[in-house]
Amino acid sequence: xxxxxxxxxxxxxxxxxxxxxxxxxxxxxxxxxxxxxxxxxxxxxxxxxxxxxxxxxxxxxxxxxxxxxxxxxxxxxxxxxxxxxxxxxxxxxxxxxxxxxxxxxxxxxxxxxxxxxxxxxxxxxxxxxxxxxxxxxxxxxxxxxxxxxxxxxxxxxxxxxxxxxxxxxxxxxxxxxxxxxxxxx
Numbered sequence: 269x270x271x272x273x274x275x276x277x278x279x280x281x282x283x284x285x286x287x288x289x290x291x292x293x294x295x296x297x298x299x300x301x302x303x304x305x306x307x308x309x310x311x312x313x314x315x316x317x318x319x320x321x322x323x324x325x326x327x328x329x330x331x332x333x334x335x336x337x338x339x340x341x342x343x344x345x346x347x348x349x350x351x352x353x354x355x356x357x358x359x360x361x362x363x364x365x366x367x368x369x370x371x372x373x374x375x376x377x378x379x380x381x382x383x384x385x386x387x388x389x390x391x392x393x394x395x396x397x398x399x400x401x402x403x404x405x406x407x408x409x410x411x412x413x414x415x416x417x418x419x420x421x422x423x424x425x426x427x428x429x430x431x432x433x434x435x436x437x438x439x440x441x442x443x444x445x446x447x448x449x450x451x452x453x
Contacts, residue, residue, distance in 0.1 A: 302336040310435025318427035326350040357382030370407040395425030
């Protein structure tokens with residue numbers, strides 16, 4: 269009987285010592301769905317005189333795209349239209365999320381090109397652009413997020429246009445955005 273108890277204790281100890289972690293902690297994960305897309309609206313206030321002469325405030329409508337890149341890093345691609353006028357542009361860059369929770373503050377930066385229709389000369393009003401912004405993303409449901417962002421934009425066109433604003437966007441994704449897959453490589 270004594271041998272049976274000692275043998276059982278050794279087997280239990282060995283089983284605990286060499287058991288695999290069933291929770292698979294420490295293995296990197298990534299979401300099954302990496303893309304979210306949607307629309308945004310907001311206002312931009314010109315900070316230079318030449319753009320203020322065109323309009324004191326621009327309404328901004330955007331098609332917004334977010335692609336999961338790494339933990340706490342997302343790639344964004346936004347297509348913008350600013351009214352009044354035929355003002356348009358696009359930006360590509362990275363958002364750096366400060367948390368992984370349902371409320372995710374972030375900082376971001378990107379580059380692109382923008383055009384402001386102030387005169388009939390297309391070349392003077394088109395230029396490469398840079399944007400920096402801060403904001404947050406709030407998970408409303410599994411498939412919908414609200415993005416609030418305060419951007420600053422600089423356009424290296426003839427008049428060196430720059431502006432700041434506020435925008436609110438709605439991102440939509442499929443239901444597997446929060447489902448994680450294990451990355452063993």
